[in-house]
Amino acid sequence: MTDHAKQAQASAGDPIVLIVDDDPSMRRALTNLFQSVGLKVEAFSSAAEIMEAKPPAVPSCLVLDIRLPGSSGLDLQADLAKANIHTPIIFITGHGDIPMTVRAMKSGAVDFLTKPVRDQDMLDAVQAAIERDRKRRDAEKSISGVRSRFEGLTARERDVLVLVASGLMNKQVAAELGLAEITVKIYRGQIMRKMEAKSLADLVRMTDALGIPRNRGHLQT
Template sequence: MTERPKPSRQPAGAREPLVFIVEDEESVRRALSNLFQSVGLEVEVFGSAPEMLQSKLPDVASCLVLDVRLPGLSGLDFQAELGKANIHIPIIFMTGHGDIPMTVRAMKGGAVDFLTKPFRDQDMLDAVTVAIERDRKRRDAERVVAGLRALFETLTPRERDILALVASGLMNKQVAGELGLAEITVKIYRGQIMKKMGARSLADLVRMAETLGIRRAKP
């Protein structure tokens, strides 16, 4: 498998939520497209997993409605391929031949729902609503982390060392002893760090460090 979907550079929020449909039966693709468009959702359809693998995914809240049984790469195998490519689009599986092991595998892989054909339109719409909201929250969280990471990159190496120690729960005096600095110097550094990171309080700064995974064990 050489081709994988690539995120586009389009800003998040520039488009309405998007539903991808991967289904080999044209009549089902058309029915699902009409259903989603009737509630104001944008839709992109594919007849097979390779078709989607060769496309670029716009940077908007989205989900994937995926048939389990497809020609070539199956829906479950496609789910695994997306995971390997670090693409975390929420998936709603649909099948006319579901079984418990298949359902368990899909849900363990992170699927939002597993609908057996024929399913009610409302059940599909409910599943899509949940999936898109999950994707929107994930994207919001990733934007927060990206913003914090950009602020962290403005810190000097010394400021990063001090931030790691402060986030580990050390007092100014302890940080000074660990780094061989005067306590007043540590206080000045900490003030600079809080200003650069936009932290309103020490607790706020510690939460930022934890979000970024910045932590150093106490000596």
């Protein structure tokens, strides 16, 4: 646990592989494999165990035996999704079937490897999974700042933002909201400052990134 906490605080570019397998020899073998290529590793023996640990703060992936004590690997995948944890998952299985594979892949698994697993296949899969997680984290981080700035807007500023980002002129926004044009201008200035947008183009992209619906869809996007 202390170990885990320490690793979670490591530099953001230092990925970690999380292993969940009830077979100690398998855990050991995988741990050795990953450490041999310089990857950090954290091993768990059950689904419950990893659900208790806090989600890693660095690019990471899960290597998951599909057959686990208690809940299956697919259940764990579903639980993680429900908990809004999107760490990429690589499944390994000794006796999986095709419907199981399809379900896992449909739910977003990166790969599904059959025992005996070739070392290179596993490393390739982990490489791809970590890369995917890194990209997801980068994207997440980039909008989190925008989102928190948006939270800092007042209700009226948000009203104005929606309409301005829809492409309406100040006077149209004013008419829409029953305001004077000057009022819209002032809010607009406050919005630009608070959102740290250097241009209208910036602001438009921010609202799109936040998924803010446009008031009038003039464009066929």
